[in-house]
Amino acid sequence: MSVKTDPELVALLQSRVETEQGNQAREFFLALACCNTIVPLIVETTDQKQKLIDYQGESPDEQALVFAAASYGFVLIERTSGHIVVDVLGVRQRYDVLGLHEFDSDRKRMSVIIGCADKTVKLYVKGADISMFGVIHKTIDLDIIRATETSLIAYSSLGLRTLVVGMRKLSRNDFEEWRSAYENASTLLIGRGRLLRAVSSNVERDLQILGASGIEDKLQQGVPEAIESMRQAGIKVWVLTGDKQETAISIGFSLATVCDVVLCCRVAPLQKAGIVALMKNRTDNMTLAIGDAQKSSQMKTEIGMKVMVLTLQVNILPRYVLYTAYSLTTAISEWSSVLYSVIYTALPTIIVGTLDKDLSRRTLIKYPQLYRAGQRDERYNLKFFILTMMDSIWQSLAIFYIPYLAYRHSVVDGSSLGDLWTLAVVILVNIHLAMDVFRWNWITHASIWGCIVATVISVIIIDSIWMLPGYWYALFL
Secondary structure: OOOOOOHHHHHHHHOOOOOHHHHHHHHHHHHHHHOOOOEEEEEEOOOOOOEEEEEEOOOHHHHHHHHHHHHOOEEEEEEOOOEEEEEEOOEEEEEEEEEEEEEEOOOOEEEEEEEOOOOOEEEEEEEOHHHHOOOEOOOOOHHHHHHHHHHHHHHHHOOEEEEEEEEEEEOHHHHHHHHHHHHHHHOOOOOHHHHHHHHHHHHOOOEEEEEEEEEEOOOOOOHHHHHHHHHHOOOOEEEEOOOOHHHHHHHHHHHOOOOOEEEEOOOOHHHHHHHHHHHHHHOOOOOOEEEOOOOOHHHHOOOOOEEEOOOOOHHHHHHHHHHHOOOOOOOOOHHHHHHHHHHHOHHHHHHHHHHOOOOOHHHHHHOHHHHHHHHOOOOOOHHHHHHHHHHHHHHHHHHHHHHHHHHOOOOOOHHHHHHHHHHHHHHHHHHHHHHOOOOOOHHHHHHHHHHHHHHHHHHHHHHOOOOOHHHHHHHHO
């Protein structure tokens, strides 16, 4: 990842003259390097004297901020649960990690408490502007606040994801008070999360603003086309995001200006779930929730149909939605899927496996050399396995495509086609089993042919249940 640095800012950071602006800039980049959950990994190269650092983390935003800090001379080198090593303008410095409050949707910020070499304790916080401006120190110059807000609006208008960074020096009493409350909350079994949030909110106050950041979150190639394809298919798209209003509007224009898309900004995960539940309960429309694993889990629990897009590849959605969104049900009913292994095919397999034998007990005892056939893999080997798999693939293709091609232009629906597939599979499996039987008796006949008859009867009964789709198709046909 390449970062274009500002020469004036680099000169300010490297200046030997102590100024308030320079110290604040150094604290800003030190906060970017420390206030995160990034794990740096040392990557070996062909040159033994040169090593690369690969920053691993769940959030690409945190990776971008750590890369930016490294580009300005604040390189995160090592992170453990107890300390952080940062190369500060060429000088390695170790900081003790005294506490870490990870990001949550209620606070909309995260913080880290570090112990410096000079025995001072600092609290670094980064988060959304609406949450950060509410916990800043009351004596901060209004010009700084206005300048920060102006920068945030400018960043958001460009479609950048914005964060505000702040800090606070903790006195010994403040730190001891926090540590006592944190340890007490961490040991509780009931209500621990709520108390930890209260502890973090109590310490994240009276902050000094260090600066603001804007991260470009580029649209993936094909996203506007994906939105347009779904719109042409009659699908209404709502974008639910926790970003600022200006960022949401900018992203909306970037998607496609001709699309009817609803944009909801500054939305918490629980509010996303509420919007999805509203559309699901107040309308008869089918809803599909798409999001990442962290920020959209509550939204996707509100509906039965959900997509967990870990890499946010929105450009593949038309291919998924337009191909699979015709029905939420499978062709084969749930009852047939359950009864397949219980009634349709279980009994013949058990009976044949128990009663069938190619040679009698007396013959096996009289001719022990017959045992060598198994040692030589005459009855089961790689060749036989490959032939069996090829035969199974051929049979499955024939069972699927013959009914499908025969009825695809007819009025037969998916449920009825599933009944044909169920009957075909059961008949084929039992006949194939019958071809391998060496010794027949009345129990074998009853189990194999009886299960085929039982399958036909079961399918008829299942289609007679009014709650299942097959009933309504048979009624109106």
